[in-house]
Amino acid sequence: MVKKIIINFLLVSATVFVLDFAIGRTLRYYYFLEDSGIHYRTAFSINNTTAEFLILGSSRATHHYVPDVFVERTGMSFYNTGRQGTGIFHQLAVLTAVLKRYKPEVIILDYAGDFRLGDNTYARLSSLLPYYREHEELRWIVEQKSPWEKIKLLSEIYPFSSQVQQIILGNLKFNKIREQDDRGYVSLHSRWEADIDSVDNLPKFGLDSLKIEAFTKLIRMAKEAGAKVFIIRSPIFCKTTWNDDVEICIRQSKAQGVPFWDFSQDTLFLNHSYLFKDPGHLNHEGALIFSGIISDSIAPYLKR
Template identity: 40%
Template sequence: YFKQQSGYDYLTTYAIEKTKTSILILGSSRAKNIYNTTIFENQTGLTCFNTGRDGEPIFYHYAILQAALKRYTPKIVILSFDAGNFSKNTDAYDKISALLPFYKTHPEIRSIIALKSPYEKLKLLSHIYPYNSLLLQIIAGNQEYNKEKYITRKGFVPLDNFFSGPLKIFDYTKEKDLDSIKINTYKSFIQNCINHKVELYIICPPYMINPIGIDHSILEGKKIAQQYNIPYLDYSRDTSFTNNQLLFADFRHLNVHGVELLSNNVINKIGKRIK
């Protein structure tokens, strides 16, 4: 597992145990596929690494932050925010399994892993449990053919295709109940950045959808960020993106053209604060 040189698990290990870049980007696939590390490095003159991993919730991002802060203090942290981040669902807790291999060696993230279930501490007495169902993934991660891709892109994985529609209808008015544990983890994420004097930016990339109402997680995330005086850049309905379907790979992800536009837009907005 820890000898992998490519794949999601390799990037998780690298983020937790190795990266020391000045800019650290955290989030789901909407971080991995949207924030171009090369653009950030070229425009700011600062090193950058993208820790985005498909489908991962705030628990994963907070664990990565905790592990990174134990080793060093990044200059800037960008947290990519998604609609539904605080929704009540069990999938977010199941996805904590990506962190299981680090339980024994990283006490700073054990409290997050414990959220997976009341029995995690007992299950983790087994040396095999953290690696259940990972055999094929580990074999693939130890192959040489795509090793270079993961190293040179520094976590960023571009999407080249174009979204062809049709637009999906999302009725946000039906999802009002929010998960207090996720909200408290989000608050802890913000507070830890403040405590370590890290410049934090919370950014919600655009969606190519037909929305009804406003996502309650986005509203809550913005409100909390404002309470802590943290910049929150909400592009979720920004018409400079949503009026141009050719900027999207699918309804959730920008393609390389949209990525360039967003990355430069973000850098222009935060540029004065980081000089």
């Protein structure tokens, strides 16, 4: 009886192992086979780009920086590594992988501010799971997701389990039409027509020291690599008062000796809703204007 139980256990374990290996390797193959969409842009950012001018950030980075404007005014090659729904750990990971391969000349971190405790920043590190095995330099970042990541990542399926639908879409021909990008930039074309929101009293929140350390580490690494570094808080269509995120960005940027420019309350954008696709993102028309302002603003620094 005991022998039969052991044999059955071994058979089940072997079956699970084989299925996990086969399905996981298939998902990995098709993940890295994608040639458009969010997975492709992340893979290109981590494994391939050699652009002199890099943008780091989340969805505002993706939609607010028009490549042609920067290439024309700086003469540098350009790539936008922004990925929607990510935080400072993802951006630190991208930069870490990039610096292992080469040294960019200019780095803009478009930082919306997510220093608070208790949000889903750590859960969003799932975007980096496919890179854990091949990128030893990123493992400590991925392991911030949970205390069990090392064990979970023994599975071949786990790194892709939350991304199956996107892997399927990313391998379909219509995906290139559905989500076109230009060197990582994804343009938005509708206009926001509703009234502006106003948040007068932003609540205080607990601060996550690990996020602040990651923010500081990113700036330090970029500077040590010889890059010109700029921290930018790009426009939103919402009137807000001062908050802890901005204060921390100012303090840490000043301590590191890099410019921090806050455009979130710039009236050029707040007074013109037609420059936005939604309250959090500029449309292409707004992005063209914003890109011109930023490229002109950094020009004097590039001559030093």
